[in-house]
Amino acid sequence: MSISSSSASRLVVTAAATAVLGAALTACGSGAAANSEPTGDPQPGGTLRYGLSQAPTCADPAQAGTNQTIYVARQVVDSLTDQDPETGEIVPWLAESWESNGDGTQFTFRLKEGVTFSDGTPLTAESVKKNFDAIVNTLGGVKAPQAVGYLSGYTGTTVVDDRTAQVTFSAPNAPFLQATASHQLGLLSEADTAKSAEERCAGELSGTGPFVYEDYQQDKSATLVKRAGYSWGSEAFGHDGEAYLDRIEFTVVPESGVRTGSLASGQLDAISDALPQDAPQIEGAGGRILTTPNPGIPFGFQPNVSRGVLADPAVRSAVIPAINRQELVDTVLGPDFRPATSTLASATPAYVELADVTYDPQKAEKILDDAGWVPGPDGIRVKDGQRLSFPVLFSSVFAGNQAILELVQQQLRAVGIDLQLDLVSTPETTARQNAGDYEASYYNSTRADGDILRTAFGLQGRNINQRGPIPALDDVLNRQLSTTDPAARAELIAQAQQLVLDNGLWIPTVELSQAIGAGPNVADLKFEASARLQFFDTWLSE
Amino acid sequence: MVRYLGFRVLQAVGVLWAAFTVSFAVLYLLPSDPVSIAAGADAGTPVDAAAIEQLQARYGLDQPVAVQYWNALSHAVRGDFGISISTGQQVTDAIAAALPSTLVLAGTALVLALVFGTAVAFLATYTRAGWIRSLLFSLPPLGVAVPTFWVGLILLQFFSFRLKLFPAFGDQGIEHVILPAITLALPTGAVIAQVLATSLQTTWRQPFIEAARAKGASRLRIQTRHALRLSSIPAFTIAGVIVGNLLAGSVVVETVFSRAGIGRLTQMSVMAQDIPVVQGIVVFSATVFVLVNLAVDLLYPLVDPRITHGGSRGGTAAAAEEDPAHGDTLLEVEARV
Numbered sequence: 116m117s118i119s120s121s122s123a124s125r126l127v128v129t130a131a132a133t134a135v136l137g138a139a140l141t142a143c144g145s146g147a148a149a150n151s152e153p154t155g156d157p158q159p160g161g162t163l164r165y166g167l168s169q170a171p172t173c174a175d176p177a178q179a180g181t182n183q184t185i186y187v188a189r190q191v192v193d194s195l196t197d198q199d200p201e202t203g204e205i206v207p208w209l210a211e212s213w214e215s216n217g218d219g220t221q222f223t224f225r226l227k228e229g230v231t232f233s234d235g236t237p238l239t240a241e242s243v244k245k246n247f248d249a250i251v252n253t254l255g256g257v258k259a260p261q262a263v264g265y266l267s268g269y270t271g272t273t274v275v276d277d278r279t280a281q282v283t284f285s286a287p288n289a290p291f292l293q294a295t296a297s298h299q300l301g302l303l304s305e306a307d308t309a310k311s312a313e314e315r316c317a318g319e320l321s322g323t324g325p326f327v328y329e330d331y332q333q334d335k336s337a338t339l340v341k342r343a344g345y346s347w348g349s350e351a352f353g354h355d356g357e358a359y360l361d362r363i364e365f366t367v368v369p370e371s372g373v374r375t376g377s378l379a380s381g382q383l384d385a386i387s388d389a390l391p392q393d394a395p396q397i398e399g400a401g402g403r404i405l406t407t408p409n410p411g412i413p414f415g416f417q418p419n420v421s422r423g424v425l426a427d428p429a430v431r432s433a434v435i436p437a438i439n440r441q442e443l444v445d446t447v448l449g450p451d452f453r454p455a456t457s458t459l460a461s462a463t464p465a466y467v468e469l470a471d472v473t474y475d476p477q478k479a480e481k482i483l484d485d486a487g488w489v490p491g492p493d494g495i496r497v498k499d500g501q502r503l504s505f506p507v508l509f510s511s512v513f514a515g516n517q518a519i520l521e522l523v524q525q526q527l528r529a530v531g532i533d534l535q536l537d538l539v540s541t542p543e544t545t546a547r548q549n550a551g552d553y554e555a556s557y558y559n560s561t562r563a564d565g566d567i568l569r570t571a572f573g574l575q576g577r578n579i580n581q582r583g584p585i586p587a588l589d590d591v592l593n594r595q596l597s598t599t600d601p602a603a604r605a606e607l608i609a610q611a612q613q614l615v616l617d618n619g620l621w622i623p624t625v626e627l628s629q630a631i632g633a634g635p636n637v638a639d640l641k642f643e644a645s646a647r648l649q650f651f652d653t654w655l656s657e
Numbered sequence: 658m659v660r661y662l663g664f665r666v667l668q669a670v671g672v673l674w675a676a677f678t679v680s681f682a683v684l685y686l687l688p689s690d691p692v693s694i695a696a697g698a699d700a701g702t703p704v705d706a707a708a709i710e711q712l713q714a715r716y717g718l719d720q721p722v723a724v725q726y727w728n729a730l731s732h733a734v735r736g737d738f739g740i741s742i743s744t745g746q747q748v749t750d751a752i753a754a755a756l757p758s759t760l761v762l763a764g765t766a767l768v769l770a771l772v773f774g775t776a777v778a779f780l781a782t783y784t785r786a787g788w789i790r791s792l793l794f795s796l797p798p799l800g801v802a803v804p805t806f807w808v809g810l811i812l813l814q815f816f817s818f819r820l821k822l823f824p825a826f827g828d829q830g831i832e833h834v835i836l837p838a839i840t841l842a843l844p845t846g847a848v849i850a851q852v853l854a855t856s857l858q859t860t861w862r863q864p865f866i867e868a869a870r871a872k873g874a875s876r877l878r879i880q881t882r883h884a885l886r887l888s889s890i891p892a893f894t895i896a897g898v899i900v901g902n903l904l905a906g907s908v909v910v911e912t913v914f915s916r917a918g919i920g921r922l923t924q925m926s927v928m929a930q931d932i933p934v935v936q937g938i939v940v941f942s943a944t945v946f947v948l949v950n951l952a953v954d955l956l957y958p959l960v961d962p963r964i965t966h967g968g969s970r971g972g973t974a975a976a977a978e979e980d981p982a983h984g985d986t987l988l989e990v991e992a993r994v
Contacts, residue, residue: 313745335917376818
């Protein structure tokens with residue numbers, strides 16, 4: 116049993132599968148163009164068979180961290196609010212209305228009437244209190260780091276009356292409103308909130324969601340059935356009443372070639388993580404690949420400003436225009452992906468396009484010339500005997516990372532910068548980030564709110580930049596926490612995007628996209644605002 | 658016999674302890690730690706360092722390594738491997754849930770491997786047509802050399818995706834076990850065929866075969882009544898290796914065929930650096946290995962009455978020494994291990 120080679124062999128498996136399947140397809144000679152979804156009126160009923168790329172780690176939405184876990188757990192709970200995937204606007208779901216005080220320390224939610232959990236108990240303000248209390252006290256940062264992060268400074272929930280819950284924080288937490296739309300803060304029955312973290316993972320949970328767990332087998336499969344009588348859907352949903360699907364059967368199919376083959380041969384209806392090279396086979400069988408860009412921080416380099424050549428602000432500014440992002444997308448990723456145009460991804464609310472994130476090699480060279488970096492004998496610039504060279508720490512958590520960085524390496528070399536690729540395992544990335552052992556770290560981060568800028572670039576927290584105070588930036592990052600007016604907050608987040616770039620704290624490359632393979636009979640399989648799947652409107656044609 | 662048994666039990670305990678300790682050391686020396694992995698997940702949300710420390714304290718990962726080792730060992734002795742760091746399940750529950758799937762797979766594969774391995778060895782040594790003989794003798798090396806995942810994908814491509822005869826994933830019914838069992842049986846059957854064929858060849862050169870032939874016994878009778886029984890001893894010796902092969906092969910086969918068995922649990926927990934689960938699986942696998950070898954040693958005298966367990970020496974060595982005719986075959990087998 117070889118331990119170290121398991122990830123390598125998986126890559127080989129994928130490559131071999133692709134080769135085998137690609138050859139088979141060519142033999143069939145089917146070259147169908149992109150297929151359209153089934154049209155007509157949605158038909159209720161049927162079972163959707165879904166292939167997950169990894170086993171879900173836990174049945175509890177509050178503890179769900181991986182996308183594959185979220186795809187399952189999201190369906191069984193509703194949240195207080197929802198986020199419109201198109202506009203990023205917060206819309207009613209379990210709460211019909213809400214208000215907050217001026218500095219974002221108190222939020223009052225008015226719940227819809229007649230909502231019940233699948234165990235028959237009614238949704239009340241007490242349920243809200245029990246859920247948030249359980250996240251902070253029972254689960255804690257240990258089991259639910261994201262949820263606890265959203266509830267940072269939580270002092271308690273006051274039950275004003277049966278349908279009014281008032282959530283209070285000790286310090287401003289304006290992003291909390293967006294967080295109430297997340298699956299992590301989805302509401303479970305009071306009986307579930309009394310359980311331990313491990314018991315919640317086992318799958319016997321009652322939410323108010325459009326689907327209910329029928330069966331949950333750790334590492335293996337999960338089956339959801341429609342919640343009869345569901346009538347409290349989010350305003351972002353496409354229809355009222357119950358979900359269309361009778362059942363969703365999730366199976367774990369780890370090999371991408373096997374997922375694609377199963378989809379193309381009709382053994383699955385939809386699959387996770389369809390690779391660009393799988394598209395011809397899926398489309399050849401009448402299916403299609405659904406994509407959506409992830410909100411949050413796009414892929415990019417986060418420089419350690421305390422070490423090496425990246426300690427020079429001029430070098431950080433010069434790398435930004437030296438990267439040809441359109442070429443990265445065209446050469447490596449294909450049409451489903453977008454070049455980054457800011458320090459936030461374009462699908463994030465309050466995103467602004469930044470003019471400086473453009474390809475301009477002359478500008479890069481001029482910045483370096485002016486800073487005293489002159490071309491050395493091998494074309495790489497030098498200054499005071501120091502070569503303009505830095506390593507980047509990255510993992511293959513996204514399959515395209517290596518190819519992207521190899522191309523960036525060539526692009527930077529053209530302006531006299533030497534980039535060294537330091538590929539490590541995903542766990543090692545986290546460990547080395549925490550240890551501060553890197554000159555630049557390459558990754559991305561998903562969240563549909565600009566507060567991710569504070570998480571990634573704030574002085575508190577992990578401070579991967581290893582930076583000292585930058586008063587202008589620290590000020591806007593903190594002020595957006597206490598600004599509840601959406602327009603005013605968007606303005607602060609816009610400033611923060613520019614300041615992160617101006618200080619060379621992020622060198623963006625491309626935006627991540629999700630790619631879901633769907634068979635010819637699947638209609639309206641949708642992404643919610645955080646680029647995760649929502650099956651409520653999905654239906655199957657005959 | 659009692660002394661021999663006592664010695665073997667002590668030896669087994671030593672093997673289990675070594676397996677536990679080596680796997681602990683390897684997992685401990687890997688960069689990163691299971692908590693960062695569990696907390697980082699793939700959702701891309703950065704996690705607070707304080708939460709990571711809290712989580713490490715919860716699993717005792719903040720203790721000195723010697724303390725962690727002692728805690729893990731003393732609990733393991735009582736059959737308690739703790740809870741999985743990535744899922745929160747009891748390790749013993751996780752293994753128990755995965756076991757039936759692997760038993761069905763490995764059991765079916767073992768039957769297929771025995772039938773086809775024996776058939777190939779039998780025919781290769783029985784036939785007098787030179788080309789068939791060399792063709793059959795070339796099959797076992799081929800079976801060992803072909804990568805298991807490649808075979809699995811080819812079988813899936815034709816029998817599942819194209820002909821739609823078998824499902825591509827899952828582990829409920831008999832139709833789910835056929836393709837993965839064939840895939841897993843291939844390398845195992847090849848090893849059986851290799852060892853048995855070599856042994857049969859050696860046996861055919863022995864004087865007693867000449868004697869049988871001189872008495873007028875037919876080729877078929879000599880092969881079935883005389884040669885096969887004696888030649889099966891080396892194949893019997895490698896039962897432990899075969900079980901090891903089946904367990905190791907299940908890592909790849911269960912991933913390709915999406916079966917939630919011990920192999921995939923191994924792969925997932927190694928990727929997540931989930932130390933308790935990996936330790937549980939290592940000790941489980943080592944136990945199976947040790948028990949199979951012990952059973953083989955105790956059963957030797959039934960197959961070959963010349964072998965006894967009078968002394969304090971191990972069964973394999975005793976068999977080799979007391980059966981000089983098969984010395985080199987056994988050495989070959991041991992080299993393979």
